[in-house]
Amino acid sequence: MAKFSSENPGLRFPEGRSANPVGRPRTVDRLRKDVARELVQHGAVLAKMAVRKALEGDAQCLAACVSLLGSAVVEPKRKPSAGGEGKD
Secondary structure, eight states, X not given: OOSSOSSOTTOSSOTTOOSOXXXXXXXXXXXXXXXXXXXXXXXXXXXXXXXXXXXXXXXXXXXXXXXXXXXXOOOOOOOXXXXXXSOO
């Protein structure tokens, strides 16, 4: 790629040519959002894989599962009301 446009010597790049065709580099914040989005979409599958590996003896997966259990919020199951649901 030529450093200067022959048709327009004042411009460094010819018209329509970008100095950075790939675009702006991703920031850490953007990467964090991308990872969070993927975890929301595939979190259940990843959790099952981690538990399976932990049960097979993978120490790192076991540590991760135990760590996640310590920070998890579990809501108790509600018992259905005596009158039944859906009746008005």
